[in-house]
Amino acid sequence: MAEKMLQFTKVERSMPAKRAADARATDFDEIYAEFSLKAAGAQAARCSQCGVPFCQQGCPLSNNIPDWLKLSAEGRLEEAWEVSSATNNMPEICGRICPQDRLCEGICTIEQSGHGTVTIGSVEKFITDTAWEKGWVKPIVPPRERAQSAGIIGAGPGGLAAAEQLRRKGYQVTVYDAYDRGGGLLVYGIPGFKLEKPVVARRIKHLEDSGIAFKFNTRVGQDVTLQELRKTHDTLLIATGVYQAKDLKCPGVGASGVYAALDYLTASNRKSFGDAVEEFDDGTLNADGKRVVVIGGGDTAMDCVRTAIRQGAKSVTCLYRRDRANMPGSQREVANAEEEGVVFEWLASPEAILDTKAGKVKAVRAAKMKLGEADASGRQSPVKTGETMDVKADMVIKALGFDPEDLPVLFGEPALTVNRWGAVRVDYATMETSLSGVYAAGDIVRGASLVVWAIKDGRDAAEAMHKAMKAADKAAKVAAE
Template sequence: MAERMLQFTHVERKMPEKREAKARADDFAEIYAEFSKEAAGAQAARCSQCGVPFCQQGCPLSNNIPDWLKLAAENRLEEAWRVSSATNNMPEICGRICPQDRLCEGICTIQQSGHGTVTIGSIEKYITDTAWEEGWVTPIKPPRERSQSAGIIGAGPGGLAAAEQLRRKGYQVTVYDAYDRGGGLLVYGIPGFKLEKHVVERRIQRLEESGIVFKFNTRVGEQVSLSTLRAEHDTVLIATGVYAAKDLKCPGSGAQGVYPALEYLTASNRKGFGDAVPAYDEGDLNAEGKRVVVIGGGDTAMDCVRTAIRQGAKQVSCVYRRDRTNMPGSQREVQNAEEEGVVFEWLASPEAILDTKAGKVKAVRANRMKLGEPDASGRQSPVKTGESFDIKADMVIKALGFDPEDLPELFGEEALTVNRWGAVRVDYATMETSLPGVYAAGDIVRGASLVVWAIKDGRDAAEAMHKAMKAAARAETVAAE
């Protein structure tokens, strides 16, 4: 083992420098600076090189984290990038937006010993950003071209990962997406202060240069049917994600000024691209000068509150029915939001949206809650205390999660089976749906989840599609003989 490792006993844990809250609240640029080469190497050298690396077990992609940390500590950055990208199609994106505190860093061995976790995510970001700067990330050149093709429905992380894996094996790949840009929630859901859009755009460009065809503004079920895609391609992957917003079930939820989180975030991100967004320009989806209340406790809620701050909101509050310890969002994001001026109302649940005679929202009435007995999931259930209070509001954003759209209806395929939540059913051994030759991956299978899980599902589905097409080609060759 290199002597430069196991430095955690005398090298303190450090994150890259973070911009001051007042400075970063005025723009949508990422809040963390880049590690210097020296800082990245020093932080990577803190790794204890565990015989059983818990960090790798905590990563959905089983990334070889100790290996590329060691290589980074030795300044062998191109090798570190190749190891990192061997298991992850978007390491620079995961390094930015993965909740490492709940995954790899959360179970780091030296974190458990009290020395502070290795800053895995920031080093991962540094390695891959360096790879882009140095020109190591080049278009895919398959060892041979195959005549078979795959159609991918959805240009989000799951679809993009699958497209890349299949292209590496030489298949002809076409990606269909309803939006006018690739990336899905990476471009329209996640704000720039967590993920600047050029990071996604260069990935899309690289895939295009690799021979993958993108057909944007193409909604399956409208511009093209699923049956047509099945006829045109040897295999098809459904990777649409989930976009139907869960509704707020209380009186007044239809008041003017109450919006779904994704509608709000998409408008903001489109403005960042320079698109025309009338609903933003006219003030509806713009928080400037308003008292904003965001309902929810996940990462989408954190994206909304921090976006409202940057739009110049007068006051921003976040209402969540459990306490801070039990919230589903990243604790790091909560800290960033608090630094930027967001007020959190823990143990509070909306009772009603109060509106004016003209039907415009004026306040959120919330119940004070306490945590009771654990529910079926093991989490303590919130219980009303009988006390309520009002929060003045000019805009209310519902960040309660997402449900799948009705794909059998949208695609005109009644034979496409879904579960009771509307997610597509698959054989998890193959990721194949009830329709032969049609596979599914990501949130449309598992429900709203993390980008890293979508990437894993996309990779798994691509491998199954490859096996199916390879078997079909072999059978065709045998039949011809």
């Protein structure tokens, strides 16, 4: 191991080559090139093989990161992929979009020692992309088929992870989704420059080839009731995600030209599939030639500003009420946005949307802020300084986060209990809801969060569903004897 690992004092940290900003800002292709086998191995060999691997503790999935880094450094890529995929249903996706700087890489031991973190995400992506290329990823063949079935409501990362885990145990799995494609926000919320859509489509096809059935364009509560699904399947999982945009509370928010982030991103992503999108085609949700202001500081805001750049916006400004150090989004995404020409106005909180006599947005008036006392979360609360600024705008995008939709009403099931924020209540030991045999996972339980957390929840829920169905099957056999 000494020869292959612990190279962090000899080998500098490096990422795969990144395309120049002026070139990448004209298309929606991913911005990073692939690692070569040699480069991936060299970066993996920088791992210090800690006795207590903090990177693993920083990963919601508790991925065995040091193990697959060591295997990668030794050129044993197929084994590295097997270890990586044993705990993660979508390593090629997490390797692309996880905010590693806030998770595994952020607490890497050699990062803390000043040598620069191992580029964990890029190696993870390389391992799994190689696995797909080499044909190591094969359809699931369960050791035995079971008669019991599971219904999954939502084809996002949480639902897909649960579906795969249940299929591996031999259950008959059907996934229902309101959209016309699987993937949820992976396809309609995240732009291609972070996650190219064929990567998601490949994963969906793998699940279809594994015997999982998908029923798209199916809205629970409209096309089929929750009660009908409970009768159809032995168990159900609610993994719908959260899609209701948090609104901006200030005068003028109803002006023409003010849009929700997801509406904007969905229109752009649909165009990447070649879909006809009327609101894009008529210019409404197209930033071309416009002065765009995006309000928010999370990863969705970064997706919006970088999408606007690629659509040919005249200017793109991001308003955020705290400073750069306190923003919730990935610092790597902020840096990428700055390279591509986005202007950030830190410590600026929208006070009003200014419009023309015709009701069309013309500017955002923002209050200048300073950081005051820490709030309950420990972050300093922004306080108005008394000064304001006007930022000219032809399009304003609200990227303030998402709230759960009212599922008890949408599903026609008042017995489904939710908390005060509208998220589905579960017993966290089992992920079961107030409805017997109905489980929930992902953002609809924890609120808007990361893909990797949704995958973890989906895996946990699938294990609980398996235990319940196994117990029910055993009880039925005993009763029949």
